Amino acid sequence: MRIIALxxxxxxxxxxxxxxxxxxxxxxxxxxxxxxxxxxxxxxEVGADxxxxxxxxxxxxxxxxAFERSGDAHSGENCWRVTSDSQAWSGYLxxxxxxxxxxxxxxxxxxxxxxxxxxxxxxxxxxxxxQAPTHFDERSELISTRNHWMAPLYFDPAxxxxxxxxxxxxxxxxxxxxxxLTSIRVWLGSYFRVADMxxxxxxxxxATCTLTLRVEADRPLKMIRVNDLLRGPAVYQTDDLPADTMxxxxxxxxxxIAAGYRVFYDLGDGPVEVWIxxx
Numbered sequence: 001m002r003i004i005a006l007x008x009x010x011x012x013x014x015x016x017x018x019x020x021x022x023x024x025x026x027x028x029x030x031x032x033x034x035x036x037x038x039x040x041x042x043x044x045e046v047g048a049d050x051x052x053x054x055x056x057x058x059x060x061x062x063x064x065x066a067f068e069r070s071g072d073a074h075s076g077e078n079c080w081r082v083t084s085d086s087q088a089w090s091g092y093l094x095x096x097x098x099x100x101x102x103x104x105x106x107x108x109x110x111x112x113x114x115x116x117x118x119x120x121x122x123x124x125x126x127x128x129x130x131q132a133p134t135h136f137d138e139r140s141e142l143i144s145t146r147n148h149w150m151a152p153l154y155f156d157p158a159x160x161x162x163x164x165x166x167x168x169x170x171x172x173x174x175x176x177x178x179x180x181l182t183s184i185r186v187w188l189g190s191y192f193r194v195a196d197m198x199x200x201x202x203x204x205x206x207a208t209c210t211l212t213l214r215v216e217a218d219r220p221l222k223m224i225r226v227n228d229l230l231r232g233p234a235v236y237q238t239d240d241l242p243a244d245t246m247x248x249x250x251x252x253x254x255x256x257i258a259a260g261y262r263v264f265y266d267l268g269d270g271p272v273e274v275w276i277x278x279x
Contacts, residue, residue: 024263025214026226026276032257035205037097038186042201043069043080052080056094058187065091065190070198074110074168079200084116084190092121092189097204099124099177099184104207106257108172109188109199111142114165116195118142120173121187128180136181140173141191168200170229170259174207203259211235211255215248215265223266224248228258229275235261 039054046069047053059065064086073079082091099105111118124136177184188199213236215224225237236252260277 021218022265022267022272023214023216024265024274024276026261026263026278027212028209028255028257028278029212030206030209030257032203032205032259032278035257037099037204038095038202041203042073042076043078043199044076046078052093054095055080057091058094058189059089059091061086061089061091064089067091067093072112072198074112074200076200079110079112079198081198082188082190082195083197084193084195087193090119090189090191092119092187093199094188095186097184097186099182101177101179101181104174104176105204106172106174106207107186107202107204108170108259109202110168110259111171112166112168112198112200113142114196116143116193116197117191118171118195118197119187119189119191120171122173122175122184123187124181124184126178126180127182128178131180136178136184138173138175140171142169142171143193165196172228172230172258201259206257208254209257211252211261213248213250213252213263215263217246217265217267219246219267221245221248221265222268223264223271225264226252226255227262227264228256229260229262 040052043052045053051057057067064084066083068081070079070081071077080093084091107120107122109120118141120140122138126134126136186204188202190197213226215221220243221241223239226235228235235255236250241248258278260275263274263276264271
């Protein structure tokens with residue numbers, strides 16, 4: 001179990017008036033690092049061949065797809081960069097992972113996308129008893145046109161769209177392993193676009209954890225909500241706290257495991273948002 005704690009000063013409050021500090025603590029059991037099924041998830045270990053240990057390269061066009069270590073990491077010293085100079089080819093990092101049929105999993109990577117089409121592909125073979133083999137194929141994509149091959153000669157770069165090229169984004173994927181699926185390959189890479197992207201702090205493991213939340217304030221709390229770092233249903237929410245509540249503790253079973261959480265609280269001056277990293 002890992003303790004994640006943060007003290008939030010009044011300057012973070014939505015209202016302009018000064019406020020006393022609020023202490024927010026989250027523990028998760030397990031923590032992602034302890035149950036991550038991916039080896040070398042942050043690409044810190046690199047072999048003598050220049051390839052991240054436990055990972056493989058996959059491309060049919062090594063003259064057009066480049067894989068390289070980059071020091072501009074999300075965390076640690078290294079991340080891994082994939083670039084492509086042609087929209088006719090794709091290139092991936094790959095790693096096999098053993099699964100338990102019927103179990104729910106969550107996968108994610110931190111992604112920096114300067115241009116192109118990113119893909120996380122989860123692929124395997126389903127061999128259920130008494131049934132013909134089928135393919136398991138789950139994927140998540142994100143496209144940026146910022147480095148489109150027709151810019152700037154034909155397209156105005158100001159009109160192209162995509163996330164800020166220097167910003168790390170979290171890209172998760174949830175799935176349940178069907179009966180007969182005992183392993184998959186995780187693919188991370190560029191899918192048929194001129195591309196420039198980097199990966200770091202990847203995860204594939206159990207989809208849920210037990211989350212313990214403690215919020216302590218020097219004034220009564222009006223509301224508390226916990227989300228993971230993405231939009232979606234709240235992991236936990238309460239809007240009917242007793243009027244004199246200055247300490248709120250709760251254990252949430254089967255909470256979504258996450259790379260981090262966003263905690264919202266209100267002391268009567270409007271909601272305040274706190275980001276807590278779980279890595």
